Structure formats: structure tokens, C-alpha cells
Amino acid sequence: MSDAGVNTLHAAGGAANLTELRPRAGLRARTVRLWNRVVQVVMLAVIGQWSFYGIFRCPFVVPYISCQNCPVVACHGRLFTMFWGVWAGWLALAALFGRAFCGWACPGGTVNRLLGLFAPLRLKPGGLAARLLPFGKYGGLALALWAYFVLGQPRVNVPIRTGEFFGAVALTFEHAMPLWLVRTWAVVGLLALGVAVSAAWCRFACPAGGVLEVVRRFAPFAVYKTDACNGCDKCRKVCYMATRPEETNCTNCGDCIGSCPQDCIGIGRKPR
Numbered sequence: 001m002s003d004a005g006v007n008t009l010h011a012a013g014g015a016a017n018l019t020e021l022r023p024r025a026g027l028r029a030r031t032v033r034l035w036n037r038v039v040q041v042v043m044l045a046v047i048g049q050w051s052f053y054g055i056f057r058c059p060f061v062v063p064y065i066s067c068q069n070c071p072v073v074a075c076h077g078r079l080f081t082m083f084w085g086v087w088a089g090w091l092a093l094a095a096l097f098g099r100a101f102c103g104w105a106c107p108g109g110t111v112n113r114l115l116g117l118f119a120p121l122r123l124k125p126g127g128l129a130a131r132l133l134p135f136g137k138y139g140g141l142a143l144a145l146w147a148y149f150v151l152g153q154p155r156v157n158v159p160i161r162t163g164e165f166f167g168a169v170a171l172t173f174e175h176a177m178p179l180w181l182v183r184t185w186a187v188v189g190l191l192a193l194g195v196a197v198s199a200a201w202c203r204f205a206c207p208a209g210g211v212l213e214v215v216r217r218f219a220p221f222a223v224y225k226t227d228a229c230n231g232c233d234k235c236r237k238v239c240y241m242a243t244r245p246e247e248t249n250c251t252n253c254g255d256c257i258g259s260c261p262q263d264c265i266g267i268g269r270k271p272r
Contacts, residue, residue: 026258028257028258029254029257029258029259030258032254032257032267033254033255033257036103036104036253036254036255039104039105040104040105040110040113043104043105043106043107043110044107044110047076047105047107048107049075049076050064050075050076050077050107051106051107051108052107053072053074053075053076053077054075054077055184055187055188056169056172056184057072057075057159057168057169057172058070058072058075058159059071059072059155059156059157059158059159059180060153060154060155060156061147061148061151061153061154061156061179061180061183062144062147062148062153062207064077065087065148065153066153071159072159072161074161091211091215094211094212094215094216094219095215095218095219096219096220096221097219097221097222097252098212098215098216098219098221098222098250098251098252099209099212099213099216099249099250099251099252100222100251100252101212102202102206102208102209102212102251103241103251103252103253103254104251104252104253106208108191108201108202108206109199109202109251111191112191112194112198112199112200112201112202112240113199113240113253115191115194115195115198115199116194116198116199116240117240118195119194119195119196119197119198120196121196121197121198122198122242123197123242125233125236125242130242133203133204134203134204134248134249136204136205137203137204137205137206137207137209137210137213138210138213139205140205140206140207140210141207141210141211143207144207154179156176156177156179156180156183157172157175157176157177157180158172158175158176159172160172160175187201187205190204190205198240198241198242199240199241199242202241202249202251203241203242203249209249213248213249216250220269221268221269222245222246222250222252222267222270223245223246223250223252223253223254223256223257223265223266223267224245224246224265224266224267224268224270225244225245225246225260225264225265225266226264226265226266226270226271227264228262228263228264229260229262229264230262232260232261232262234259234260234261235256235259235260235265236256237259238255238256238259239253239255239256240253240255241253244256245265252267254267
């Protein structure tokens with residue numbers, strides 16, 4: 001058989017293999033996406049109220065880390081008698097699965113993803129803003145550490161409880177100290193920015209995201225890309241965090257699985 005015939009057979013075999021791989025990749029992508037959405041809904045039901053209270057009712061400068069001393073007895077955080085054990089568990093989870101908490105379990109992350117469905121603005125990959133803005137979450141982390149260790153995590157509002165929830169929140173805003181108001185309006189503003197720039201809070205400001213981003217680099221299980229990646233950026237286009245697997249702000253959500261024409265994206269332990 002001539003070389004041309006052999007090449008034709010190889011090409012046909014390669015095309016057949018690719019045809020076989022695509023349905024499997026599509027099934028894998030749909031399965032991961034389904035589980036991701038189920039976990040998000042469950043976690044939103046379990047700790048969604050806690051997240052909401054942390055923004056609008058927590059009397060401390062840095063929410064979610066002083067629940068054992070909090071007077072807001074209706075908050076979910078008061079249910080944890082060994083509260084720091086919860087954060088230790090999340091860090092242990094991050095050591096194994098990177099920022100999976102952000103992409104699978106964080107109620108704020110879920111809200112940001114929903115807002116991002118309508119976000120019209122995209123930062124140019126490789127542009128100055130795309131390179132510098134992700135460092136903002138380390139600035140948010142530095143501010144949180146300063147408030148906790150230098151200021152002593154002060155209670156800067158009185159979470160007034162009268163009547164229904166939103167009425168109580170309005171009274172809290174009316175009587176809160178300036179530091180609490182600055183913190184709260186900054187968070188609300190960045191969350192609202194997610195309507196224009198997808199996941200602005202998660203990508204550019206979240207202190208917890210800053211911690212998990214550092215730990216993410218050492219996690220053995222993640223969404224990964226192989227050396228077959230040709231930089232087409234189709235995965236970035238479907239990602240609500242506007243990133244690629246293994247890169248800054250990847251939350252291992254798995255939305256990019258199945259988007260790659262090279263089928264070079266996987267989930268789990270990266271093959272050597």
C-alpha cells in the first residue's frame with residue numbers, strides 16, 4: 001500500500017476516534033455540570049442565610065469569623081460551637097480540591113454566577129486590567145487581616161431586631177457606625193458590579209478567595225488542561241470567572257469541560 005493510502009487510513013481512524021470521543025466528552029461535561037448545580041442549590045439552602053446575614057446583619061468588621069461571640073442568635077453561624085473547626089475544614093478541602101468551595105458551595109459564588117449570565121463586559125485576556133485586577137482579592141485579604149489583628153475585630157454596629165428582616169436591616173444601616181457602612185456598601189457595590197463584569201467580587205475582591213487562591217496551587221485534584229491545549233480560549237469564553245483551567249481564579253466548577261475542541265480538559269488528578 002502506498003504512503004498516501006496509509007495516511008488516508010490513519011486520518012480516517014483518527015477522525016473515527018475523535019467522533020467516538022466527542023459523545024463521551026459531552027456526557028462527562030453534562031454530568032459534571034448537573035452535579036455542580038445540584039450541590040450549589042443544596043449549599044444555598046444550607047448556608048445561604050448565613051451568607052446573607054454576614055453582609056447585612058453581622059456586627060463585626062470581618063464577617064463569618066467571630067460567630068461564637070455574635071449577639072445575632074438567628075444567624076446560622078451561631079449553630080457552630082467549634083466555629084474555627086469549620087474554617088479549618090474548608091482549608092483542608094481547598095488543599096485537596098483548590099477553590100472548589102467557590103465554584104461548588106459558596107452561596108455568594110452562586111449569586112455571582114447568576115448575575116454574570118447578564119454581564120456584557122469582558123476584560124481583554126492579557127490586558128493590563130485582566131492582569132492586575134485579580135490581585136485585588138489579596139488587598140481585600142490584607143484589609144480583613146488588618147481589621148482583625150490590628151483593630152481587634154471591633155463590633156461596629158448594633159444589629160437591631162424589630163419586625164421583619166428587611167425592616168431590621170434598614171434600621172441597622174440607619175444606626176451603624178461609619179466603618180461598618182463603608183465595609184457593607186463596598187461589598188454590595190462590588191456584588192452589584194457583577195451585573196456588568198462577570199463575578200467581579202469573586203475575581204477581584206473576595207478575601208476568602210485570596211486565601212483559597214494561595215492554597216489552590218498545591219491541590220492535587222482539580223479541573224486541568226493537558227499539553228494538547230492550543231490556546232484557543234474557548235474554555236475562557238464559557239467560564240463565568242473568565243479564566244482557564246489551572247490558572248488564576250479557576251474554581252474547578254467544570255463548566256469548561258466539553259468546550260475544548262482538543263478534548264484536553266479533564267477533572268481529577270492531572271496525568272503525568
